[in-house]
Amino acid sequence: MKIALIGYGKMGKAIETIAIAKGHEIVLRVNSQNLLEKKHLQEAEADVAIEFTGPETAYTNILKCFEANVPVVCGSTGWLEKLPALKAVCLEKHQAFLYASNFSVGVNIFFEINKRLAELMAGQNQYDVMMEEIHHTQKKDAPSGTAITLAEQIMDKVHRKTQWVNAETIKSAELPILSKRIDPAPGTHIITYTSDIDDITITHTAHSREGFASGAVIAAEWLKDKKGIFGMKDVLSL
Numbered sequence: 658m659k660i661a662l663i664g665y666g667k668m669g670k671a672i673e674t675i676a677i678a679k680g681h682e683i684v685l686r687v688n689s690q691n692l693l694e695k696k697h698l699q700e701a702e703a704d705v706a707i708e709f710t711g712p713e714t715a716y717t718n719i720l721k722c723f724e725a726n727v728p729v730v731c732g733s734t735g736w737l738e739k740l741p742a743l744k745a746v747c748l749e750k751h752q753a754f755l756y757a758s759n760f761s762v763g764v765n766i767f768f769e770i771n772k773r774l775a776e777l778m779a780g781q782n783q784y785d786v787m788m789e790e791i792h793h794t795q796k797k798d799a800p801s802g803t804a805i806t807l808a809e810q811i812m813d814k815v816h817r818k819t820q821w822v823n824a825e826t827i828k829s830a831e832l833p834i835l836s837k838r839i840d841p842a843p844g845t846h847i848i849t850y851t852s853d854i855d856d857i858t859i860t861h862t863a864h865s866r867e868g869f870a871s872g873a874v875i876a877a878e879w880l881k882d883k884k885g886i887f888g889m890k891d892v893l894s895l
């Protein structure tokens with residue numbers, strides 16, 4: 658498979674290592690000094706693009722992939738407000754798009770555990786819930802995309818929480834997400850339900866970027882000949 662790497666930073670390089678080890682070819686590497694153009698993707702005859710740049714650049718890069726008729730796997734976080742508009746363009750132009758706030762298999766299993774726990778807690782009003790996420794200091798967005806996904810999953814079931822806030826809070830309808838930035842820290846997410854009687858905590862700790870990179874390559878292999886909008890749930894059949 659011919660892969661275009663859009664974003665050649667920590668994640669782009671980790672993805673390259675895994676993709677090459679699996680026998681794929683990297684036909685294009687794009688960074689801030691070498692911006693993406695439609696013709697680059699066409700000349701490189703990319704089968705699929707993997708986009709890991711950041712919050713400011715993801716939307717435009719993905720549109721360029723659509724223009725070049727190249728399926729795109731995107732892991733950039735912090736641009737969720739534009740996701741509905743991008744999905745509409747994808748469907749209108751009959752393109753293929755796969756977004757995941759987190760590509761690791763373990764986190765996607767953690768998502769399912771989170772949803773089930775939230776379902777069980779839906780009627781247990783004696784429990785409050787909060788979240789903590791820990792990442793490296795270069796991370797541009799807070800809270801993490803993964804934390805937002807987890808918060809939305811909780812609020813979808815636990816209706817006594819109506820919005821998340823990226824701070825401590827005393828308002829019972831708010832779900833606090835506390836963001837800590839320390840080095841080195843590939844990513845930890847901790848959800849705690851607390852009552853006067855006991856606490857229940859679930860934690861996912863990434864040991865390295867390898868899980869994200871490997872999941873992104875698996876997603877690209879899966880997306881290559883498809884059309885439509887997908888997530889890791891589809892790739893992993895969860």
Ligand SMILES: NC(=O)c1ccc[n+]([C@@H]2O[C@H](COP(=O)([O-])OP(=O)(O)OC[C@H]3O[C@@H](n4cnc5c(N)ncnc54)[C@H](OP(=O)(O)O)[C@@H]3O)[C@@H](O)[C@H]2O)c1
Pocket residue numbers: 663664665666667668669687688689690691692693709710711712714718731732733734735757758759760761796797869
């Ligand atoms: N979904 C997941 O599983 C997952 C996991 C980890 C990280 N992420 C997210 O992935 C994104 C990238 O993370 P990272 O750790 O790899 O960041 P990074 O090390 O800062 O790398 C970002 C890369 O994007 C490039 N870039 C910046 N602006 C660009 C533009 N306009 N066009 C093309 N390339 C551009 C940078 O170029 P230069 O090298 O020239 O600066 C750099 O190569 C972040 O949003 C992060 O939160 C997602």
